[in-house]
Amino acid sequence: MKLRKYTKTENSWVMYDWANSAYSIVITTAVFPLFFKSVATDAGIESNVSTAYLGYTIAIATFILAMIGPILGTIADYKGLKKKFFFAFFLIGSVSTMSLAFVPEGLWLPLLIIYAITAVGFHGANIFYDAFLVDVTAEEKMDEVSARGFGLGYIGGAIPFILSIALILLAEKGIIPIPMVIATKMAFVITGIWWFVFTIPMLKNVIQIHSIEREPNLLAGSFRRLGNTFKEIKKYRTVFIFLLAYFFYIDGVGTIISMSTAYGTDLGISATNLLIILLATQLVAAPFAIIYGKLAYKFSVKTMLYVGIFVYVIICIYAFFMTSTMDFWILAMLVATSQGGIQALSRSYFAQLVPKEKSNEFFGFYNIFGKFAAVMGPLLVGVTAQLTGSSAYGVFSLVILFIIGGILLRMVPKPQSELV
Template identity: 50%
Template sequence: MFNLTKSERSWVLYDWANSAYSITITTAIFPLFFGQIAREGGLSDTTSTAFLGYGNSFYALLIAIMAPLLGTMADYKGRRKKYFTVFMVVGTATTALMVFIQPGAWIPAIVLYMLTAIGFSGANIFYDSCLVDVTEPERMDKVSTTGFGWGYIGSTIPFVASLVIIFMMAGGDMSVLNMTAVRIAFIITALWWFGFSIPFLKNVKQRYGIEPSPQPVKDAFGRLYKTFQNIQSYKHVFLFLLAYFFYIDGVGTIIKMATDYGSKMGISSTILLLDLMGLQIVAFPFAILFGILAKKTSTRFMLFVGIGIYTLITILATFLPLMGPDMLIPMFILISFLVATSQGGIQGLSRSYFGAIIPPDQAGEFFGFFDIFGKFAAIMGPFILGFATQLTGSYSIGLGCIVILFALGAFFLVLCGRVEK
């Protein structure tokens, strides 16, 4: 952070800001909160899980459809940060509005959750595309991985504060969440996210773009159509997006299913929670290390390293049930450590590699496609895992099948490198 320029540092701070949302709302506290108020509203656990899943699918589909158009419109000069601001404010405001959710009011809860997610995901399209504005191509790896690294610490601080408040107000009994404590956690998250977005708003300027159009929506559709027509001109970009589609789906599936898998293996909630916290802390230096090593080797090489480590993670997780009860917790911690070494690195370098191979004056448009591939990638991995698990009756074998995604990702990344040469 200390050897970055002012604009680079301000850009990185938004990763620090919005990561509080990622862990508190997406991963940890809100899902538990929603399950509790849904039960109070008369829904079964199965039904509440289904509605939360529908909410996730709906907002992801909406953003995926909107992303290329939003990104294309943001390429007009002076527009990128304006669109970012709109989505960031929607996300932070609706997160704060969650304090008014009453016990049993699961419908307002899921509606607000989808609005927070739309704000979060929409702002990220414009945030990612601003990478080309704040730094030069040779510094993108460093800046992008620094963002992910500091994002892990930025998520941990408000999350730990929220957990302490929830634990204290629950009197040590976490089986039922204290509503006041959860509302305080939502306020902490919203304030953290908005407050640390201010440097981005003040110091990040759009350097690249095209002249504004009197018919921006119509012209944006026209530019999208032209890009599809000329996709052969960007063959290496398309091949990288295919590679990213597969390997990031594998990464996302591992991240989403790790806690569920650990609990099915008999690991206690306390150990899983501590493991999650440790992962966030360990991931910080390794994300930055990936950026340093990418400069000494190459970005593509370190992406292959990340894919290789995740392949190893998947294989170890597949054989975890065969290792005996004494080895269960140590091996799960080892797997979590391996996740921490590569999680931020592979995501950060994917962002910077893509930023380096696209036309900078079309960054918004291309990052819109980047977001589409990332959003739709969230479908295949869970489906493969579920289908293979149901077919074989083994969760471990189902998880092992995720190796296919990493193999396909590596294959298309090889092709991308050959086209670039």
């Protein structure tokens, strides 16, 4: 296959994956969960209970976004509003991420509250970022551009992650004269700054192409259009079947991403080993995400989504029997092969199915299905952890979600770009 050249607009859009992936690895997956677990332990909270609290916080933040996502998306479909909404949520997310560094020591509840705000900003901005895919590239390039975003995102996320790990380890060994707590908090500041700076190309060079003309009362018009979409649901049957499939399989993906570090801590894996494993996962995941995009052209998007779902079924089964650091290494490498690919191709597949002028509205639904799934998964793991005293049963139960998602995906026809 010939190498493709990317436009300035495509590259600027891709750079946001580079920018916000720092949040995904440092805040969602690695440093923050470990920091919170440490603060909670010092406050006398048992390990499995603090894991449950983290799960509940993720569930609350994602529930808020699930409620407002379609409404915000519908409003943002009006001409000139998509970027304004994107900017507002991006700013909330990046600033609140830096604010984590200023929470007084030992206060685990305020830490969770600000973490929830960062999650609202991060995921809210992604509604509009994902919807911009229809504005930045042609339909036949969406799979590759989306996958390239995830691939570069893993590299972009790895750089501030490496800086954060270096600070924490140097502080732990006394090589630099600062406490580990301060070093960890500096990681939050680095992440917020990285996110802010590398979003600038997106703000400068990406514009809304597909839109709907504004009405005198935008809010009333948005609710009316949202209602019409529900009334015409048969017209968009393909879109909603895909969303139902996505709801199930992305639940498992998101839960494994957000809860993996806490789960590893419960298994007794040291913080240092967890950070190193997660860094290796980032580096391995980068080329695999791009490979998924390339293979989608050869074998079809759906085929590669099936591959990702199958890999995650194996991951959930293996996680149930995991007992050692080596097991966690194996699990992490399995995740690295498919984590970015399944997310990137889901995003581009959906973008090819929806009407472009209503992309924000439909990506609002994409968000609500993804976020309701993200409520269910962490709650499942959290409740199971408290009831059984082990998170392993909760992880294993995710298998059924991947199976249901795969079955529903079979009912979705190929996007138009694969039929020509």
